[in-house]
Amino acid sequence: MTNNFRHQKVPGSSWGLPGICLWQKKPNNTEELSHEKQPQNAINRVLVCLALAVLLLATLPPSAWALTTERASARPNDSSQKLVIGGRPTRITWVGNVAENEEVTSITLMFPVGCSLTDDTYVKVQEMIMDDPMHPQRNDPAYSIELDSTHLYLQFETPIQPNNQLYIEIFNFCLPELTGEYFITGSYTDGPGRSHDLSAQQNPIVVVAMTRTQKLVDAIGEWEWVQSWNSVMFLRVFFNPAWFVASIPVLFKGWLISLLLVTLGFPLAIPIGLGFSFMRMSKFRVLRGIASVWVNFIRGTPLFLQIYIAFFGLPLLGVRIGNYPLAVLVLAMNSSAYLAEIFRAGIQSINKGQFEAASSLGMTGFQTMFSVIIPQTIRRVIPTMTSEFILLYKDTSLLSAVGVMEQMMYAKALANTTANLTPYVVSACFYLIITLPLTRVISVFEKRLAASEGRAEPPEDTKAGRIRLGRSDQDSDKSTASLQARRSDAGESAAAQTLSQGTGLRESND
Numbered sequence: 001m002t003n004n005f006r007h008q009k010v011p012g013s014s015w016g017l018p019g020i021c022l023w024q025k026k027p028n029n030t031e032e033l034s035h036e037k038q039p040q041n042a043i044n045r046v047l048v049c050l051a052l053a054v055l056l057l058a059t060l061p062p063s064a065w066a067l068t069t070e071r072a073s074a075r076p077n078d079s080s081q082k083l084v085i086g087g088r089p090t091r092i093t094w095v096g097n098v099a100e101n102e103e104v105t106s107i108t109l110m111f112p113v114g115c116s117l118t119d120d121t122y123v124k125v126q127e128m129i130m131d132d133p134m135h136p137q138r139n140d141p142a143y144s145i146e147l148d149s150t151h152l153y154l155q156f157e158t159p160i161q162p163n164n165q166l167y168i169e170i171f172n173f174c175l176p177e178l179t180g181e182y183f184i185t186g187s188y189t190d191g192p193g194r195s196h197d198l199s200a201q202q203n204p205i206v207v208v209a210m211t212r213t214q215k216l217v218d219a220i221g222e223w224e225w226v227q228s229w230n231s232v233m234f235l236r237v238f239f240n241p242a243w244f245v246a247s248i249p250v251l252f253k254g255w256l257i258s259l260l261l262v263t264l265g266f267p268l269a270i271p272i273g274l275g276f277s278f279m280r281m282s283k284f285r286v287l288r289g290i291a292s293v294w295v296n297f298i299r300g301t302p303l304f305l306q307i308y309i310a311f312f313g314l315p316l317l318g319v320r321i322g323n324y325p326l327a328v329l330v331l332a333m334n335s336s337a338y339l340a341e342i343f344r345a346g347i348q349s350i351n352k353g354q355f356e357a358a359s360s361l362g363m364t365g366f367q368t369m370f371s372v373i374i375p376q377t378i379r380r381v382i383p384t385m386t387s388e389f390i391l392l393y394k395d396t397s398l399l400s401a402v403g404v405m406e407q408m409m410y411a412k413a414l415a416n417t418t419a420n421l422t423p424y425v426v427s428a429c430f431y432l433i434i435t436l437p438l439t440r441v442i443s444v445f446e447k448r449l450a451a452s453e454g455r456a457e458p459p460e461d462t463k464a465g466r467i468r469l470g471r472s473d474q475d476s477d478k479s480t481a482s483l484q485a486r487r488s489d490a491g492e493s494a495a496a497q498t499l500s501q502g503t504g505l506r507e508s509n510d
Contacts, residue, residue: 071094124171220241265332343381383449393435
């Protein structure tokens with residue numbers, strides 16, 4: 001290979017510097033090839049310069065980001081406290097973050113076209129000192145204000161300090177009546193006095209049209225008798241007619257959820273309770289001990305505590321279940337302990353002669369239990385099981401303590417946002433829709449069951465039928481007494497007493 005470079009001495013400059021040695025290319029035939037690479041080298045130099053420029057711009061402090069918009073929102077103002085209706089007073093909240101090494105001396109918020117003020121509109125400004133983000137401190141800055149339906153201007157006497165948050169709340173402010181998505185824009189002035197535009201908010205404020213329910217609520221509030229009714233504080237707080245009507249569609253969803261929870265949990269508790277009742281009557285001491293410990297623990301501790309253990313204790317063990325499936329499981333396990341005692345007392349109330357008769361017919365123990373004893377037991381314990389269903393339905397309200405959105409949780413959220421207790425009264429009415437009819441069903445069923453077993457006076461229509469057949473009251477009393485004598489004995493009476501004691505344990509414990 002031919003060496004194309006040679007050593008050449010370059011003379012010193014006019015500054016008296018000594019000469020330096022450079023490598024200089026020899027002029028030869030390959031010089032033409034180097035000219036072909038010059039355009040490529042020029043492109044590379046341009047790319048390097050662009051990269052350096054971008055890097056330099058990235059390292060400069062972005063003065064346009066001295067104040068960034070974190071959020072801008074409007075408080076729901078409909079009856080369900082979920083939607084924002086235009087033309088009705090609401091609360092506008094704007095939150096901004098001051099960048100590091102920056103200050104904010106003034107801010108201007110521009111409102112959408114069509115907004116309006118009320119006689120009660122006012123502004124509240126707070127500066128959140130974020131020296132300790134876990135425990136921010138509130139500061140009320142001094143400022144001058146200009147407010148109308150188009151904009152809000154705030155001039156701070158002391159600039160908002162770096163890394164702090166600026167909270168601006170506008171109360172009783174009306175957004176445009178036209179439905180759509182709206183943004184709050186504006187500008188601000190930093191410490192050196194430079195003006196910049198605010199960054200856009202991420203989520204728009206969605207304004208909807210007035211619903212039929214809201215129109216009805218507004219109409220009810222304008223009635224004269226309603227205004228007279230609400231003049232009494234107790235009636236206005238607990239039985240406000242407008243909020244009573246407004247709460248019905250909101251709580252209806254929670255009512256359906258509560259019904260779903262109990263209709264799934266109670267059927268699941270029946271086989272579990274039946275299994276524990278068999279274990280309680282087992283000949284094996286180990287099974288009896290396990291069942292006794294479980295039943296006594298569940299019945300001896302509040303359901304509220306069991307809910308806390310399930311929702312906060314299981315995640316610590318690595319067991320994570322959804323809120324609603326876990327709620328169904330907790331209700332089922334709690335009710336199974338009470339059903340176990342109900343089934344046990346019901347089975348023991350059956351006359352021992354039933355077992356002997358089945359055995360004499362050659363039936364096995366399994367056949368005797370599920371073909372003879374269980375059908376009679378279910379018939380006897382249906383009233384008590386219905387009472388347990390009512391108690392379990394009411395106990396779903398305890399799930400609101402752990403954030404499960406059921407009927408009572410909806411009432412609680414609505415009461416907090418409206419500052420009125422009428423939603424709780426509406427919730428009580430929804431509970432009565434289920435409990436009162438079931439209580440009546442229990443009463444009627446118990447009377448018919450008692451009459452069929454000869455433990456009470458027969459219905460009037462039966463007595464009338466006997467008179468029409470020519471029977472005297474004396475013969476009727478004798479036949480009734482004879483029937484009672486044939487059906488009752490000492491063992492059955494003791495078992496029936498055990499059943500009544502077992503069914504009353506749940507109510508006394510609660």
